[in-house]
Amino acid sequence: MSARLRRLWGMIRKESLQILRDPSSISIAFVMPVVLLLLFGYGVSLDAKRIPLGIVIEQPDTASQSLAGAFDRSEFFRPQRFDAIQTAQVALAERRIDGILWLRNDFSSRLFSGLDAPIGIFVNGVDSNRANITQGYIQGTWLAWLQHFAAAQGRSLDLPVAMEQRVWFNPALNSRLFLVPGLIAIIMTMIGSLLTAMVVAREWERGTMEALMVTPLHMGEMLTGKLIPYFVLGMGGMLLSVAMALFLFGVPLLSPFWLLMACSALFMLVSLAIGLLISIVTRNQFLAGQVALVVSFLPSFLLSGFLFDIHSMPEWVQTITYVVPARYFVAILQTLFLAGPVWPVVLVNAGAMLFMLVVLTALVVKKSYKRLD
Amino acid sequence: MSFFHIRSLARKEFLALMRDKRSRIVIIVPPIIQLFIFGFAATYDLNDVPVAVYNEDSGGASRELLARIEGSPHFSVLHRIGSDAGIAPLIDDRKVLLVVRFSKRFSADMARGDPASLQIVIDGRNSNTAMIALNYLRSVVLDFNRDWQQRHGQTGPPATLEMRAWYNENLQSRWFIVPGIVGSLMLVVTLLVTALSVAREREQGTFDQLLVTPLRPLELLVGKAIPGMVIGLLEATLIIVLMVWFFEVPLRGSLPALYLGILLFLAATVGVGLMISSIAVTQQQAILGAFLFVVPAIILSGFTTPIANMPEVVQWLTQLNPLRYFLVIVRGVTLEGDGFALLFHQFWPMVIIAAATLTMAGWLFRHRMY
Numbered sequence: 001m002s003a004r005l006r007r008l009w010g011m012i013r014k015e016s017l018q019i020l021r022d023p024s025s026i027s028i029a030f031v032m033p034v035v036l037l038l039l040f041g042y043g044v045s046l047d048a049k050r051i052p053l054g055i056v057i058e059q060p061d062t063a064s065q066s067l068a069g070a071f072d073r074s075e076f077f078r079p080q081r082f083d084a085i086q087t088a089q090v091a092l093a094e095r096r097i098d099g100i101l102w103l104r105n106d107f108s109s110r111l112f113s114g115l116d117a118p119i120g121i122f123v124n125g126v127d128s129n130r131a132n133i134t135q136g137y138i139q140g141t142w143l144a145w146l147q148h149f150a151a152a153q154g155r156s157l158d159l160p161v162a163m164e165q166r167v168w169f170n171p172a173l174n175s176r177l178f179l180v181p182g183l184i185a186i187i188m189t190m191i192g193s194l195l196t197a198m199v200v201a202r203e204w205e206r207g208t209m210e211a212l213m214v215t216p217l218h219m220g221e222m223l224t225g226k227l228i229p230y231f232v233l234g235m236g237g238m239l240l241s242v243a244m245a246l247f248l249f250g251v252p253l254l255s256p257f258w259l260l261m262a263c264s265a266l267f268m269l270v271s272l273a274i275g276l277l278i279s280i281v282t283r284n285q286f287l288a289g290q291v292a293l294v295v296s297f298l299p300s301f302l303l304s305g306f307l308f309d310i311h312s313m314p315e316w317v318q319t320i321t322y323v324v325p326a327r328y329f330v331a332i333l334q335t336l337f338l339a340g341p342v343w344p345v346v347l348v349n350a351g352a353m354l355f356m357l358v359v360l361t362a363l364v365v366k367k368s369y370k371r372l373d
Numbered sequence: 374m375s376f377f378h379i380r381s382l383a384r385k386e387f388l389a390l391m392r393d394k395r396s397r398i399v400i401i402v403p404p405i406i407q408l409f410i411f412g413f414a415a416t417y418d419l420n421d422v423p424v425a426v427y428n429e430d431s432g433g434a435s436r437e438l439l440a441r442i443e444g445s446p447h448f449s450v451l452h453r454i455g456s457d458a459g460i461a462p463l464i465d466d467r468k469v470l471l472v473v474r475f476s477k478r479f480s481a482d483m484a485r486g487d488p489a490s491l492q493i494v495i496d497g498r499n500s501n502t503a504m505i506a507l508n509y510l511r512s513v514v515l516d517f518n519r520d521w522q523q524r525h526g527q528t529g530p531p532a533t534l535e536m537r538a539w540y541n542e543n544l545q546s547r548w549f550i551v552p553g554i555v556g557s558l559m560l561v562v563t564l565l566v567t568a569l570s571v572a573r574e575r576e577q578g579t580f581d582q583l584l585v586t587p588l589r590p591l592e593l594l595v596g597k598a599i600p601g602m603v604i605g606l607l608e609a610t611l612i613i614v615l616m617v618w619f620f621e622v623p624l625r626g627s628l629p630a631l632y633l634g635i636l637l638f639l640a641a642t643v644g645v646g647l648m649i650s651s652i653a654v655t656q657q658q659a660i661l662g663a664f665l666f667v668v669p670a671i672i673l674s675g676f677t678t679p680i681a682n683m684p685e686v687v688q689w690l691t692q693l694n695p696l697r698y699f700l701v702i703v704r705g706v707t708l709e710g711d712g713f714a715l716l717f718h719q720f721w722p723m724v725i726i727a728a729a730t731l732t733m734a735g736w737l738f739r740h741r742m743y
Contacts, residue, residue, distance in 0.1 A: 039687065111531050119534050131541070133508075299407075
C-alpha cells in the first residue's frame with residue numbers, strides 16, 4: 001500500500017470510528033430519514049377528502065333532496081344540514097365547515113319552470129388551493145347531478161363542448177406519488193449537509209485540527225477521508241428511503257434501479273460538499289449548524305419545484321432556483337419514478353448537479369489550507 | 374426574583390449573540406431575504422402554463438375556443454403539432470404541461486348541436502399542478518359553453534352554480550402562503566437563538582459557573598428566554614410590516630390579538646428551544662434537536678398542505694405543534710378579520726405548551742449535570 005493510500009485509510013478509519021462511537025451521526029443517517037419520511041409521507045397530502053360542507057335547503061322537496069343526496073354520496077364531502085343560511089355562515093366563520101351549499105326556497109319552482117335556478121356556493125378561501133380543489137369537486141358533483149336529472153326527465157344534457165382528459169403518469173391524480181419522491185429529495189438535502197456541516201468545524205473548535213496539521217496528511221486526503229464514511233452513511237439512508245417509497249407508499253419505479261442510485265449518489269455528493277464547505281468556511285459549530293439549517297431546509301422545500309411550480313415563479317426567482325440542488329434531484333426523481341428513464345430530463349439535470357459538484361469541490365479546495373490563522 | 378439579576382444575565386446573553394458579526398448576520402439577514410424570495414416563489418397559482426395544440430379541425434368554433442385559451446393569462450401556447458406522435462416527446466421532456474386536441478369533427482359537431490369533444494392530455498407527474506391546470510381549463514370551457522348557448526339561442530343547464538369565496542375573494546395563493554412564511558421564519562429564528570444557548574455554555578463549562586452564582590433557576594430561565602423573545606418580537610414586527618406593505622396582504626382583524634398570538638407563540642417556541650438546549654450535552658446534539666423539531670413543525674403545520682388531509686394520528690400529533698395554532702391566528706387576523714373571541718381556542722394550547730416546556734427547561738437546568 002502506498003503511503004498516500006495508507007494515510008487516506010487511516011483518516012477514513014478514524015472518522016468511521018468517530019461515527020460509530022457517537023450515535024448522533026448514525027441516527028442522522030438512518031433514523032431521521034425513516035421517521036421523517038413516515039411522518040411526512042402520510043402527513044403531507046393535497047388530496048382533499050371528506051370536506052366538511054354545510055347544506056342549507058330552504059324548501060325540502062324531491063329535486064333539492066336529490067341534489068343534496070348527490071353530495072351525501074360523494075366521498076369528497078362530509079355534509080352537515082343547517083336550518084338557515086345564517087347559522088351556516090356562522091359555522092363557516094368559526095371554521096367548523098369549509099363550504100356551504102345553499103338552495104333557496106324558489107329553487108325547485110325555478111328549476112321546473114325553465115328559469116335559471118341558482119345554487120349558492122360559499123367556500124372559505126383562506127387556503128386558496130384547497131378552495132380551488134373544493135370548487136372543482138363541487139362542479140364535478142353538480143355536472144353529474146345535472147346529467148342524472150336530465151336523464152330522469154327523459155332528456156339528455158347538452159353541453160356544446162365536453163372536456164375529455166387523460167392524465168399521464170398518474171391517472172388517479174394521487175398526490176402521494178409525487179410528494180414522496182420530492183420528500184426524499186428534501187430529507188436527503190438536509191441529512192447530507194447536516195452530516196458534514198459540523199465535521200471540520202468540530203476539529204477546529206476542539207483544537208484537534210492543529211494535531212492533524214502536524215501529521216503528514218495532505219488537506220485533500222483529509223477531506224476525502226472525511227467524505228467517504230459520510231457518503232457511505234448517507235447512501236445507506238437513501239436506500240432506506242427508496243425502499244420505503246417503493247414498498248410502503250407504493251410509488252412505482254419505472255426506471256432501472258442503477259440509474260436511480262447513480263443519480264442519488266451524485267446528489268448525495270453535492271449535499272455533502274455543501275455541508276463541508278459550510279464547515280470549512282465557518283470553523284464554528286454554532287454558526288455551521290445555523291447556516292446549514294438556513295440554506296438546506298426551507299430553500300429545498302419551497303424552491304425545488306417539489307410543491308410549487310418553478311415555471312410560474314417570477315423570472316428572478318427562477319434564476320435563484322438554479323443554485324438549489326434539490327431542484328434537479330426533484331425533477332429527476334419525479335421522472336424516474338413515475339415516467340421512466342426520459343434521457344433528456346435525466347441528462348440535463350444530472351449534468352447540472354455534476355457542474356455544481358465541480359464548482360463546490362473547487363471552492364472547498366480553495367478554502368481549505370493547512371495553516372493556522 | 375431580582376430584576377437586577379435578570380437584567381445582567383439578559384445583557385450577557387445579548388452580547389454573546391450579537392458580539393460576533395457573522396452570527397449577527399445569520400440571525401438578521403437570511404429571514405428578510407427569505408421572506409422576499411419565498412414570498413414570490415411559493416404560490417400554487419400557475420402562469421403561462423406551456424401548452425401544445427393539435428388542431429385537426431379547420432372550422433371557426435375551434436379557433437374561437439383556442440383564442441380564449443391563448444387569451445388566458447394562465448396558458449401560453451408554445452407548440453403546434455400535426456400528429457399524435459408529436460404528443461409524447463413534448464410531454465415526456467416537460468416541454469409542455471398539456472396538449473389540447475381538437476378532433477376533425479369539432480366545428481361540425483358544434484354546428485349540428487352535438488356535443489363536441491375537446492381532448493386533453495396532461496402530464497400528471499406533479500398531480501397538484503395538473504389538477505390546477507385542468508381546473509383553469511375547465512372554467513375557460515364552461516365560460517365558452519355559456520356564451521355559445523346564449524348566442525345560439527340554446528337553453529343552458531337548468532341549475533347553475535354561483536360560487537363565492539370568503540376572505541380571499543380572488544383565491545390568491547400568495548395571501549395564504551405569505552402569512553405562513555411569517556410564522557415559519559419566526560420559528561426558525563427563535564429556535565436558532567435559544568436552542569444553543571444552554572448547550573454552548575454546557576460544552577464550554579460556563580454553565581456550572583452560572584449555577585453557583587446567586588441567580589435562582591427562575592431568574593436563569595427568564596434571563597435566557599428574554600433574548601429569544603426580544604429578537605423574535607422585533608423580527609415579527611418587521612416581517613409583518615413587509616407582509617402588509619410589500620406583499621399587500623390585508624390586515625382586517627385585531628392587531629392586539631395578533632400580538633398576543635405572537636407573544637404566546639414566541640414563549641412556546643423559546644420554551645421548546647430551551648428544553649432542547651438543556652437536554653443536549655453538546656452543541657451538535659442541540660442543533661440536531663432543533664432540526665428535528667423545526668422540520669416536522671413546519672411541514673406538519675398546515676403551512677403548505679392542509680392539516681385536514683392528514684391521517685387521524687398525524688392530526689392528533691400536530692396538536693403539540695405551536696406553529697399550527699399561530700398560523701391560524703396570523704391568517705385569521707389578516708384575512709378573516711378575527712378578534713380575540715374567534716381565536717380563543719388557538720391561544721390556550723400555546724399557553725399550555727409554553728408553560729410545560731419552560732417548566733421542563735428550568736427543572737433540567739439543575740437536574741442534568743455532567
